[in-house]
Amino acid sequence: MKGARFWGTRGSLPVALTSAGLGDKLRGVLRAARGQPIASDADIERLLGSLPFALAGTYGGHSSCVQIHSDGPDYLVCDMGSGLRPFGQAAMAQRAGQAQTFHIFMSHLHWDHIMGLPFFVPAFIPGNRVIIYGSHREIEFALRRQQEPPSFPVGFDTIFEGRVEFVHLEPGVPHEVAGLRVTTMLQRHTGDSYGYRFESQGKVLVYSTDSEHPLADPAHTERFVQFFRDADLVIFDAMYSLADAISVKADWGHSSNVVAVELCQLAGVRHLCMTHHEPVFDDAAIEAMLAETRRLEEITRGGAALRVSAAYDGLDIGL
């Protein structure tokens, strides 16, 4: 297991950068370019590299989809949000006439985590295999239902012709999948969600999204600390501020940057990557939250430093 690539990082609903938002970025870049050398492409690259990510880039808008880079030929993916479509296009570009196998791990079955499947082109190709894993019993039902009339024009069997398989994962029981040890754990979310712990050759990656943390339950906290224990990377739903998560948005099934840092510090995690960004947040808001979260980690650090990132569509993280 080498790392992860984020194809979809937005929570609840995909979003797109608007013309107004792009205009604001362009104005900011042009202001920053005043008086700077921009005659050559190298000058331009240097200038862009010096700018804040929220100005020169964008966190992006696809809903949840994270690829795990394995050591083998198979593809491994967490969740099938709208980010599954660009992932599928990239996989197709690497195909070179060979049949491909995709192992897809489902956190849960809410719309933003399943909407990418009908647009996943590799599953249309004869010879390819798509194996969908999860701890919910209703996965196949949910995926077939989203392609029934009047919600979608083409039925599940018409598109996939039997290329999609389903494997149930018993929570807490390690399973071997494509050379990885995979364990799921129940999380608090409407309809339940499951976190994933992937282990391979001494590396540990945890995917824990759409998970609310009841702060008054020490047993719950301890369960997550053990699940995150010594992970190289924890991908964590940090959708809301703590104040919102325990007041106006209590029981909405999501968590905060504050709880993310605390759990990762308690568990001795090396790298925290926040994802499932609030759709109303613009790039500046996410960047500000990232800066605050890094500061929180710094002022509360008791042992080794915890690296903190905010996921964006296209981000690669090595283990």
Place this chain on the structure above:
Amino acid sequence: MQVTTQQFSDTTVVAPVGRIDHRSAAELEAALLPLVSQAAARRDALVLDLSGVDYISSVGLRVLMIAAKQMRAAQARLSVAALQSVVAEIFTISRFDKVLTVNATLEGALAQVSDAALAAYRAAGKP
């Protein structure tokens, strides 16, 4: 965790000391929430003097959220005073500075919640 209380006229000042984390938050909850219920029932004011607190975790902030909700429901006044710099940053990052009224000093917090409490505080020769 040590929690002291003082009464100034219609206002109770609660002052925890030390770290409020996942280990000690239950002690704060046990000490604070009965005082909150009492103040809410009488529509008295309550000031949390956090000058002796050098760290507060999400579990500790949850206790403050319960207190804030209870006092707000009773239309009783609650104020937080004298945050150390780390705790002040945690309030900002967690957005608790939007939930609770924060004052730089205990005297300022008393002035905000009750003239009578401020007068009693000054009469007691404090600070």
